């Protein structure tokens with residue numbers, strides 16, 4: 001099947017702008033850096049999830065869904081954008097958030113409330129080890145309970161996993177590569193490398209699929225992990241890319257190399273690092289563009305370090321994907337630890 005024939009519902013404003021970061025590139029003395037502004041994709045304060053949700057929500061409509069249910073952290077960008085997409089399409093949305101309900105809603109949670117999410121459910125945040133040991137997953141149990149309740153009220157629930165199904169991410173981000181290839185073509189350039197933050201890995205899967213489809217796999221795709229170790233990411237990428245190949249009936253393509261770094265996470269997901277803070281202020285001061293502390297700030301810290309290490313060189317065109325996430329900067333915990 002061709003990607004263009006897969007059912008999709010328009011949610012964002014695409015193509016997003018591609019801008020050259022000239023002052024930053026000159027300052028770093030390495031490759032030409034371009035930024036793909038997926039933070040400006042036009043709905044619910046924007047971000048990478050919109051490209052994926054265009055496929056997920058099309059599937060929800062196809063299945064006659066009346067309510068979408070999704071999950072994430074209390075400050076989830078994905079939850080905020082799913083709620084915005086549901087509003088735009090006239091569906092209800094319920095969120096299962098891992099963590100405690102804060103006294104004051106800030107950042108993404110405040111936006112969830114402004115969006116009027118029908119149900120926000122808080123469940124305990126357990127590590128994978130704790131889930132394995134107890135045999136319980138509070139998120140899964142809560143989702144099942146909500147689904148049952150909705151069905152008994154005659155509704156049709158549709159579940160979107162945290163970060164979206166990897167297939168939807170793959171389809172969405174292959175489309176991002178296609179846009180970049182066209183935008184650079186106008187400048188008589190081709191992308192040498194895409195770099196983005198990596199969480200659930202579906203963005204990176206899509207960039208790799210896009211590199212295979214639109215760049216003969218000659219554009220490297222670098223994922224900078226914000227939470228998981230390299231082995232986990234490598235394994236998950238292998239599976240999700242294979243799933244996308246199967247779905248589209250692709251074989252015989254040159255395959256993209258898996259390149260993932262886990263050394264920029266610091267003490268953990270959402271915990272600031274000095275390099276992330278430096279990257280945040282450098283990009284703001286050189287380009288007047290804000291990055292977020294949880295995803296794009298750490299990804300930029302990775303990009304800066306890879307240039308210093310000589311792994312990205314002068315003469316190359318590197319595309320940094322601005323995946324959004326800015327509302328998270330104004331979460332209470334971030335504000336407290338992010339003083340400059």
Ligand SMILES: Cc1ncc(COP(=O)(O)O)c(C=O)c1O
Pocket residue numbers: 047048077078163169197198199200201202203204292295296323324325326
């Ligand atoms: C702002 C932002 N950037 C990057 C990511 C990571 O994307 P993915 O989950 O597709 O790896 C996320 C995921 O939540 C995000 O919210």
